[in-house]
Amino acid sequence: MYISRLATSFAGACLFLAQIPSLTKGYDLVRDYSGITFFDEWDFYGSWDNLTLGDVVWLSESDAFSQGLAYVNSAGNAILKVDNTHNVQDLQKRSSVRITTKDSYAVGSLWIIDLRHIPFGCSVWPAFWTKGPVWPDDGEIDIMEAINLMPNNQMALHTTSGCMHTTPPNQMGQTLENDCSTPSGCTVGELQPNSFGSGFAAMGGGVWATQFDVQGIFIWFWSRPNIPPSILGSTSISPIDISDFGPPSASYLATSCDITEFFTPQNLVLDITLCGIWAGLPETWLPSCGGQGPTNICYTDNVVGPGSNYNDAFFEVSYVRAYTTGGIVPVPTATPVAAADNSHRTFTSVVTTTPSPDGILHPSPLFFPGNGASHGHSMIGCWWVTSILVVISLRLWS
Numbered sequence: 166m167y168i169s170r171l172a173t174s175f176a177g178a179c180l181f182l183a184q185i186p187s188l189t190k191g192y193d194l195v196r197d198y199s200g201i202t203f204f205d206e207w208d209f210y211g212s213w214d215n216l217t218l219g220d221v222v223w224l225s226e227s228d229a230f231s232q233g234l235a236y237v238n239s240a241g242n243a244i245l246k247v248d249n250t251h252n253v254q255d256l257q258k259r260s261s262v263r264i265t266t267k268d269s270y271a272v273g274s275l276w277i278i279d280l281r282h283i284p285f286g287c288s289v290w291p292a293f294w295t296k297g298p299v300w301p302d303d304g305e306i307d308i309m310e311a312i313n314l315m316p317n318n319q320m321a322l323h324t325t326s327g328c329m330h331t332t333p334p335n336q337m338g339q340t341l342e343n344d345c346s347t348p349s350g351c352t353v354g355e356l357q358p359n360s361f362g363s364g365f366a367a368m369g370g371g372v373w374a375t376q377f378d379v380q381g382i383f384i385w386f387w388s389r390p391n392i393p394p395s396i397l398g399s400t401s402i403s404p405i406d407i408s409d410f411g412p413p414s415a416s417y418l419a420t421s422c423d424i425t426e427f428f429t430p431q432n433l434v435l436d437i438t439l440c441g442i443w444a445g446l447p448e449t450w451l452p453s454c455g456g457q458g459p460t461n462i463c464y465t466d467n468v469v470g471p472g473s474n475y476n477d478a479f480f481e482v483s484y485v486r487a488y489t490t491g492g493i494v495p496v497p498t499a500t501p502v503a504a505a506d507n508s509h510r511t512f513t514s515v516v517t518t519t520p521s522p523d524g525i526l527h528p529s530p531l532f533f534p535g536n537g538a539s540h541g542h543s544m545i546g547c548w549w550v551t552s553i554l555v556v557i558s559l560r561l562w563s
């Protein structure tokens with residue numbers, strides 16, 4: 166009887182706990198890209214930039230390594246860079262690098278990138294972003310992207326029509342465009358200092374975290390001095406609890422953009438292009454970089470020539486980490502686009518939940534954009550203990 170009463174009250178306590186919001190938000194690590202193995206799980210593009218029409222050739226893996234545009238430095242950080250040693254003749258393109266993860270990550274994922282240096286300078290257009298197999302049908306998340314001498318990072322989503330950004334009160338960045346199907350995407354400008362350019366590097370770099378969740382897509386940026394303890398204390402093998410993240414720089418709520426409708430599993434991309442259909446447009450390039458060369462054209466004034474103007478055009482990456490919710494090692498499945506290649510896998514999230522009814526996110530510390538995975542953990546524990554107590558009480562009863 167005592168045990169059965171214990172089982173009943175334990176189940177009651179569990180039901181009570183289920184009513185209050187979880188104070189933690191746990192994610193399990195599924196992939197760490199760092200150190201000497203950093204490049205092992207990425208594909209190199211191996212073609213000229215036929216996507217954003219930049220004046221670069223994104224080298225194959227073997228060419229990128231042999232030409233020294235992709236390597237791991239003595240500090241153990243990955244370097245991806247624009248060629249800054251070859252004289253490029255008129256009508257030729259300059260060599261650069263674009264890499265895409267072999268794995269893709271479903272809704273329920275969290276990605277963290279720690280960067281020491283981001284490429285910058287006139288004509289330079291770097292990005293850390295995500296994509297699905299078909300653009301824009303499978304969605305795109307631009308986490309770090311900026312051009313030329315812009316002072317700040319700019320974030321965006323790209324989707325088919327029907328996904329809108331309505332700025333929630335806890336978003337720290339400035340919404341610049343609401344419709345995610347426009348050519349620019351639904352952009353949000355970073356307002357914190359040192360998110361790009363020489364300022365970023367001067368502070369020792371910084372970290373971006375992106376939560377890809379049924380309740381929305383949330384992007385955080387911290388300059389190195391502001392990185393939260395959860396990230397400073399995480400390792401290449403540890404889980405992470407993101408409840409100390411605070412309000413995000415960009416907050417795209419599912420209430421105005423159904424994440425599972427507009428986004429399929431995403432691959433992560435790091436690339437650097439030059440000029441092209443953003444950095445090289447006269448209206449963007451001329452105001453910050455015009456008047457410094459003979460022609461006032463991005464390509465001829467920047468790309469052609471010895472390349473010494475590209476000494477700052479490199480990424481230095483401490484790590485990229487991918488996490489998922491669920492508390493169980495995810496089962497890899499082949500992505501549709503790469504079904505023939507077993508090295509390309511999709512990490513799916515184990516826990517699937519629906520967004521909270523009001524869709525409202527509360528400010529820190531009651532800020533829970535996630536789908537309650539850690540809550541799921543504790544409930545699983547509750548059900549196990551309750552079941553065991555019920556079984557014991559039934560045994561004692563008989």
Ligand SMILES: *[C@@H]1O[C@H](CO)[C@@H](O)[C@H](O)[C@H]1NC(C)=O
Nearest residue numbers: 210211212213214215216217
């Ligand atoms: C870009 O080039 C690659 C490699 O040649 C090719 O597979 C792809 O279809 C091209 N994409 C476009 C948009 O032309």
